[in-house]
Amino acid sequence: MAQNIIVVGANHAGTAALNTILDSGKDINVTAFDANSNISFLGCGMALWIGGQISGPEGLFYSSRQALEAKGAHVHMNTKVSSIDFERKTIRAKCTTGDYYEQAFDKLILATGSMPVSLPIEGIDLHNVQFVKLYQNAEDVIHKLKNKNLKKITIIGAGYIGVELAEAFCRCGREVTLIDSASACLSSYYDEPFSRKMEENLERHGIRLAFRETVQRLEGHETIQKVITEKASYDTDMAVFCAGFRPSTKLGDGVLEKFDNGAYLVSRRQETSIPDVYAAGDCATVYNNASQRTDYIALASNAVRSGIIAAQNALGVPVDSPGVQGSNGISIWNLKMVSTGLSLKKAIRLGYDAAYVDYEDYQKAGFLETDNQKVMIHIIYDKSSRRILGAQLCSEYDISMAIHMFSLAVQEQVSIDTLKLFDMFFLPHFNQPYNYITMAALQAETRP
Ligand SMILES: Cc1cc2nc3c(=O)[nH]c(=O)nc-3n(C[C@H](O)[C@H](O)[C@H](O)COP(=O)(O)OP(=O)(O)OC[C@H]3O[C@@H](n4cnc5c(N)ncnc54)[C@H](O)[C@@H]3O)c2cc1C
Numbered sequence: 383m384a385q386n387i388i389v390v391g392a393n394h395a396g397t398a399a400l401n402t403i404l405d406s407g408k409d410i411n412v413t414a415f416d417a418n419s420n421i422s423f424l425g426c427g428m429a430l431w432i433g434g435q436i437s438g439p440e441g442l443f444y445s446s447r448q449a450l451e452a453k454g455a456h457v458h459m460n461t462k463v464s465s466i467d468f469e470r471k472t473i474r475a476k477c478t479t480g481d482y483y484e485q486a487f488d489k490l491i492l493a494t495g496s497m498p499v500s501l502p503i504e505g506i507d508l509h510n511v512q513f514v515k516l517y518q519n520a521e522d523v524i525h526k527l528k529n530k531n532l533k534k535i536t537i538i539g540a541g542y543i544g545v546e547l548a549e550a551f552c553r554c555g556r557e558v559t560l561i562d563s564a565s566a567c568l569s570s571y572y573d574e575p576f577s578r579k580m581e582e583n584l585e586r587h588g589i590r591l592a593f594r595e596t597v598q599r600l601e602g603h604e605t606i607q608k609v610i611t612e613k614a615s616y617d618t619d620m621a622v623f624c625a626g627f628r629p630s631t632k633l634g635d636g637v638l639e640k641f642d643n644g645a646y647l648v649s650r651r652q653e654t655s656i657p658d659v660y661a662a663g664d665c666a667t668v669y670n671n672a673s674q675r676t677d678y679i680a681l682a683s684n685a686v687r688s689g690i691i692a693a694q695n696a697l698g699v700p701v702d703s704p705g706v707q708g709s710n711g712i713s714i715w716n717l718k719m720v721s722t723g724l725s726l727k728k729a730i731r732l733g734y735d736a737a738y739v740d741y742e743d744y745q746k747a748g749f750l751e752t753d754n755q756k757v758m759i760h761i762i763y764d765k766s767s768r769r770i771l772g773a774q775l776c777s778e779y780d781i782s783m784a785i786h787m788f789s790l791a792v793q794e795q796v797s798i799d800t801l802k803l804f805d806m807f808f809l810p811h812f813n814q815p816y817n818y819i820t821m822a823a824l825q826a827e828t829r830p
C-alpha cells in the first residue's frame with residue numbers, strides 16, 4: 383500500500399519537500415496543509431516591491447496549489463493544523479468550513495517556519511504598528527503608504543529586513559529612522575568597518591540612525607504617534623518591527639525536543655526526536671560548520687535545502703546535510719555586502735583564538751579605466767587550527783561569487799595557508815595579477 387506523507391507548512395521548506403516527493407516517481411500519498419492562502423512567497427522581494435523597484439508582486443511566487451496538485455499532491459490551503467497525536471500518527475486540522483478533521487500519516491514533515499519577534503511593550507497593538515513576513519503584510523504596508531500623510535516611519539531592528547526596508551521607504555519619499563539596540567547595523571553579519579560602510583550609505587540617503595537604543599513603549603491614540611526609547615522620542619506615523627524571527631513550533635510542545643530558542647532540534651537528516659517525524663526550514667535547527675555546533679539561522683536558502691533533505695529521508699533515501707555557514711548578502715543603493723561563517727566578534731565570543739586579515743583594492747587591473755570598483759575583503763581565521771572561520775566582502779561590483787568560494791572553504795575546513803597560493807586565474811577584465819583574495823591571505827601571520 384502507498385505510504386502517507388503529510389507536510390505541514392507549504393512555503394519554502396514545505397514546497398521543496400513536496401516537490402522532492404512528487405518528483406521522486408514513488409507511489410506516495412502526499413498531503414500538504416498550510417494556514418495561509420498562498421505558497422512560496424519570496425519575502426526577499428518585499429522591499430523591492432514596497433520601494434517600487436519591481437512593478438508588482440506576481441514574480442514573487444514560484445509555486446502554487448495548482449502546480450502541486452497537478453503533480454499529484456492533496457493541498458489544503460487556509461487550513462491550520464491545530465494538533466498532532468505523535469503516538470497515533472494523526473494530525474488534526476481546522477478546515478475552511480470551521481470543521482475539524484483528522485488524517486493519519488506514516489511520515490510527517492514539519493515546515494511551519496517562523497514569525498517575526500514581537501516585543502512585550504505598551505502600545506504594540508496600536509494601528510500602523512507593522513510586522514513584516516507574509517505577503518499580506520507587504521500588501522498592508524503598500525496600502526497604507528497610499529496615504530501621503532503617513533510621512534515618518536520608524537523601523538525597529540537594523541538587521542537585514544530593517545536595512546532593506548529603510549531603503550524602500552526612503553525610495554517612497556518617507557522620513558526613515560532606524561533603531562537598533564546594538565551599536566551598529568547588520569551587526570550579526572559583519573564586523574565594524576563593514577557596518578560603518580553601510581551606515582554611511584544609509585545616512586547619505588537621509589536615513590536617521592539611532593543605535594544603542596532599545597524601544598521602551600509606543601504612544602498614540604488608536605494610531606501610533608511616537609516610538610519611545612530610553613534616550614529619545616521619535617514622531618512616527620508607522621512603526622515597523624524587524625527584530626528577528628522566532629520559530630513556529632507550538633505543534634511539538636511537550637513532545638519534540640527543542641533548541642534554546644524553541645526551534646525543533648534535528649539531526650543531519652532533519653529527523654526530530656520522534657521517529658518518522660522530520661522538520662525543515664525556519665522551524666528547525668541547522669548544523670553550523672563555522673562554529674561546529676547546532677545553531678538557528680533563518681534563511682530561505684537553508685529552508686529549501688533542508689526541505690529537500692527531509693523529503694529524501696522520509697522517502698527512505700538516506701541523505702545527510704553538509705551543514706551550513708549562514709552565507710548571506712545584501713544590496714542597498716548598489717552597495718553590495720556578502721558574508722559567510724563567523725564574524726570576528728562572534729568568533730571571539732565563542733572562544734576561538736581568532737585573527738583576521740583585511741585588504742582593499744580595485745576588482746580589475748588598474749589600467750581599466752571604466753567599470754572598475756574597489757572591493758573590501760575581511761577574512762577571519764583561527765590562529766591555532768588555521769581554519770578559515772568566515773569572510774566578508776563589500777563593493778559596488780558584484781562580488782557574490784567570491785563568497786560562495788569562502789562558504790565552501792568554511793564547510794570544508796580549509797586553512798588560511800591553503801588560500802595563500804592556490805591557483806586563481808588572471809585576466810584584466812575580471813581581476814588583478816595580485817588579486818585581493820591572495821593578497822589578504824598572504825598577510826596571515828605564519829604558524830609560530
Ligand atoms: C522581508 C523578508 C526578506 C527576506 N529575504 C531573504 C533573503 O533575501 N534570503 C534568504 O535566504 N531569506 C530571506 N528571508 C527569510 C526567508 O523568507 C525565511 O527564512 C523563509 O521564509 C523560511 O521558509 P520556511 O518555509 O521554513 O518558513 P515560512 O516561510 O515561515 O513558512 C512556513 C509556512 O508554514 C505555515 N504554517 C505554520 N504553522 C502552520 C500550521 N499549524 N498549520 C498549517 N500551516 C502552518 C505558514 O502559513 C507558512 O506558509 C526573508 C524574509 C523576509 C520576511
Ligand SMILES: NC(=O)C1=CN([C@@H]2O[C@H](COP(=O)(O)OP(=O)(O)OC[C@H]3O[C@@H](n4cnc5c(N)ncnc54)[C@H](O)[C@@H]3O)[C@@H](O)[C@H]2O)C=CC1
Binds near residue numbers: 501541625
Ligand atoms: N538578504 C538576506 O539574506 C535576508 C535575510 N533575512 C533573514 O530573515 C530573518 C529575519 O530578519 P530580521 O528580522 O532583519 O532579523 P536580523 O536578525 O537580521 O536583525 C534583527 C535586528 O534586530 C535587532 N533587535 C533585536 N531586538 C531588538 C530590540 N528589542 N530593539 C531594537 N533592536 C532589536 C538586532 O540587534 C538585529 O540587528 C533573518 O534570519 C535574516 O537573515 C531577511 C531579509 C534579507
